[in-house]
Amino acid sequence: MKKQITICLTLLIICGLAYITNTSYSLIQKTVLGLNTYEITTGVFSLQVSNNNILELKNEKPVYDDIGIQNENELTFDITNIGNYNARYSIKLETEEKTIDLNYIRYCIDYGYGYDVENTNSLGNNNYLVQNILLKQNEINSYKVKVWLDIDTTEEYMNKTITLKLKIDSTQEYSKYAVDVIEELYNLNQDNIYLDNDTYYFNGEVDNNYVTFNNELWQIVGIEENNYENSNISYQVLKLIKEESAFKMAYDNIKPSFITSNIYDYLNNDYYNQIEEKSKNMILKAKYNVGTSSINSGIVTNKIDEASSSTYSYVGLLNLTDYQRSLNNGTWIKKDTMFLNNSDLEGTNVNVLKNNELQEIDLNTKFSVRPVVYLRPDVSIVEGIGTIDNPYTLEIKYPMNLTNNIELKLSE
Numbered sequence: 303m304k305k306q307i308t309i310c311l312t313l314l315i316i317c318g319l320a321y322i323t324n325t326s327y328s329l330i331q332k333t334v335l336g337l338n339t340y341e342i343t344t345g346v347f348s349l350q351v352s353n354n355n356i357l358e359l360k361n362e363k364p365v366y367d368d369i370g371i372q373n374e375n376e377l378t379f380d381i382t383n384i385g386n387y388n389a390r391y392s393i394k395l396e397t398e399e400k401t402i403d404l405n406y407i408r409y410c411i412d413y414g415y416g417y418d419v420e421n422t423n424s425l426g427n428n429n430y431l432v433q434n435i436l437l438k439q440n441e442i443n444s445y446k447v448k449v450w451l452d453i454d455t456t457e458e459y460m461n462k463t464i465t466l467k468l469k470i471d472s473t474q475e476y477s478k479y480a481v482d483v484i485e486e487l488y489n490l491n492q493d494n495i496y497l498d499n500d501t502y503y504f505n506g507e508v509d510n511n512y513v514t515f516n517n518e519l520w521q522i523v524g525i526e527e528n529n530y531e532n533s534n535i536s537y538q539v540l541k542l543i544k545e546e547s548a549f550k551m552a553y554d555n556i557k558p559s560f561i562t563s564n565i566y567d568y569l570n571n572d573y574y575n576q577i578e579e580k581s582k583n584m585i586l587k588a589k590y591n592v593g594t595s596s597i598n599s600g601i602v603t604n605k606i607d608e609a610s611s612s613t614y615s616y617v618g619l620l621n622l623t624d625y626q627r628s629l630n631n632g633t634w635i636k637k638d639t640m641f642l643n644n645s646d647l648e649g650t651n652v653n654v655l656k657n658n659e660l661q662e663i664d665l666n667t668k669f670s671v672r673p674v675v676y677l678r679p680d681v682s683i684v685e686g687i688g689t690i691d692n693p694y695t696l697e698i699k700y701p702m703n704l705t706n707n708i709e710l711k712l713s714e
Contacts, residue, residue: 364406370450371410371417377447381470383437390479390680392471393431393445401462404429406455412446413535424452425466434537434679436482480683480696481525481538496627500538501526506630510688512545514695515675516581519545521634522688523624528588528676531614537679539586543620547638547670548573553652558644558665560592561613565640569617569673584698587616588676595622595643597653597660608643618642618674622653625660638670 383389395409405426410417413432437443447468484502487510488495496503503524504511511522523541554563574582593610608623619642620635628635641653651662654669663669678698685695 364451364455366453367422368419380444382442392433394429402464406452409449480540483683503627505628507632508634512693514693531587540677543674544672550668553665558652559647574616584677586676590618596645639672
C-alpha cells in the first residue's frame with residue numbers, strides 16, 4: 303500500500319520585463335494571509351493570480367489522472383496585454399532541481415473549456431502548457447492549473463521539495479511573425495486577401511505571396527488555424543505551396559483516399575526526408591482535411607465535407623477549397639497541380655487543376671505534384687517584400703522570458 307502524501311504548492315512570484323534582446327528580473331515575495339488576489343505589472347503584460355496563491359492537498363495519495371483533475375484546488379491566473387503592441391506568449395513549467403523525477407509530477411491546464419483527462423501530461427514528457435498565443439492590446443486570457451502526483455510515484459520521493467517555475471515567454475508583435483505580416487497586409491489592402499473567421503487567404507492576381515523555403519520558391523496560400531498532433535490547442539499558422547511542380551506521380555493504384563495513398567506515403571517519407579534541415583524544422587505536423595469535395599462545371603461543391611475526415615502529416619496537397627478561395631477575378635494558382643480532396647474516396651478518379659481548369663483524371667495517371675506544408679507558429683519573416691524577385695525569407699524566432707515560481711512540498 304502506498305503512503306499518503308501531502309502536497310503544498312506555494313506561489314512565489316518572479317516578474318521579468320521582456321524586451322527583444324534581454325530580460326531583467328525583480329523578486330517579489332508576498333505573505334498569503336488574507337490574500338485573495340495578487341497582481342504583477344510589467345511593461346508588456348499584467349500577470350494576475352486570482353483566488354489564493356497557495357494550493358494545498360492534505361493527506362492525498364498518488365492518483366490516476368481522472369482523479370487528479372477532480373481535486374478542487376487549483377491555481378488561477380490571468381494574462382493581460384497592457385503594452386503598446388500586440389504580443390505573443392508561451393507558458394511552460396520548469397525546474398532547475400532534480401529532487402523528484404519529473405515524470406511523476408502530473409498536470410492539467412484549463413484553457414477556459416474545463417479540465418480534460420486527455421490533456422494531462424507529465425513534466426518529464428512535455429512542460430509547455432501553451433505556445434505562441436497572440437494577445438492583443440488590452441485583451442485578457444485566463445487559465446487554471448492543477449498538479450498532482452502520478453499513481454506510480456515511488457516512496458523514495460517522500461519528504462522532498464521541488465520548486466517549479468511557471469514561465470511565460472513573451473515576444474512583442476514587431477518581431478514580425480509571419481502570420482502578423484499577412485494580417486498587416488490585409489489591413490493595408492483588402493482587395494487581394496480574403497478574411498473568414500480569422501483565416502486569411504490570398505486571392506486574385508496577387509504578386510506578393512512568394513517565400514524562399516527549402517532553397518526554392520514557394521507561395522503563401524494564407525493563414526489557417528491549425529494544431530500540433532496530439533494537441534487540441536490551435537494556432538494561426540502559415541500555409542505554403544511549392545511554386546513549381548516537385549515531381550510527377552500517380553495518386554494511387556487502388557483508390558483515391560489520401561490517408562492510404564501512394565502519394566501520401568511518398569510525400570511524408572521520401573520527399574519530406576530530402577527537405578533541408580533548416581526548413582524541415584519549420585514544418586508543423588498539422589491537420590489536413592481529407593474528406594470529399596466535388597467539382598461541378600468547374601465549381602467546387604460539398605466543401606463542408608472536406609472537414610468530415612482528417613489526418614496529421616508533415617506534407618500534404620492543396621485542398622479544393624483553397625483553390626475556391628483563391629478566385630477573385632482570376633487566381634494566383636495557375637500551374638497544374640493535384641488536389642488532396644476527391645469526389646469519391648472509393649472511386650477511380652482524382653481532382654486536378656489542368657490547363658487552368660478543374661478536371662478529373664484517372665488515379666493511375668501521373669500528374670504534377672505541388673507539395674503543401676504548414677509552418678510552426680513562431681516562424682518569422684526577416685527579409686524580402688514577397689515578390690518573385692524579392693521573396694520573403696523565413697526564420698524561427700525564440701521568445702523572451704517572464705517567470706513565476708511554484709513551490710511543491712511533499713511530506714509523509
